[in-house]
Amino acid sequence: MRFRSWIVRGGAALAAAGVLVLTPAPLGAWGLEVHRLITDRAIDRLPVDLRPFFDADRAFVVEHAADPDLWKAMDLRGTLGVEAPNHYFDIDGLGSAPPFADVPHDRRAFIDKYGSAVANRTGRLPWQMAAVYARLVDAFGRVGRGAAADTDTRYLAAVLAHYVEDAYVPFHAVVNYDGQLTGQRGVHARFETALVLGHAHAMTFAAVPVRPVPDITAFAFETIVDSAALAAPVLDADRRAAAAHPGYDAAYYAMFWDGCGTLLTRRLGEAASGVASVVTAAWKAAGQPDLPAARVEHLAPQAAR
């Protein structure tokens, strides 16, 4: 089964990559940890009107930023369908050239143009992002009306963070998502998991300013177009490193890092700022409500039974 995210399922890929010795943490948890790491940095980048509200329950927000990947394991189904395609959008598989300006942003128009088979194969990350964004705007509108409303808001921000972070990953935006078309199978995990894992101790996220997001779907497409363009340099770096060190050993990873470590830390920094930008935009769209101060109590969502 096609599996696309910051996560590596099980430890097999890491073991095969020969980086087992570098991992004191349980294998398989790192991909989830990358989402948590980015979300943690994103909270730091929120403007002063929002930061205390999320900071007051930072551990909750950070923890739940990994949830959508776990929904895949549970085979949960959302309003748009099964979960897995919500995490990617292979924009280079539609017969257009960058910057893919003729790909409709409207989902109905997109399906009309390409048909449902292509639409399903391509993924639906932009529309999942927009759907969760709309729910977050709605939740911000109810904030302050009790602990359950506050929990909803923090939870939806965490879930939105997940999808925004996925949009920043080059291999969530291209058909050759695991190097399978260029004889580089496994590059997905080598790049977004093993490379991050090996350098987490010394990694500095690029400082990228928070920016306005007037249109969430346009923002998603723009981010995905940028991600797709980054797949080629990462594949080049992998190819050169693997040619010199075909065993994917420590020397391979050192050379891979030399080839695309800068790109990776820049993308992680952009992802953190992207999350902060989108959460801030949702708050503004809700009319910039005052957010309650510190009191935190976790109650089930009001509508749930």
Ligand SMILES: [Zn+2]
């Ligand atoms: Zn994901």
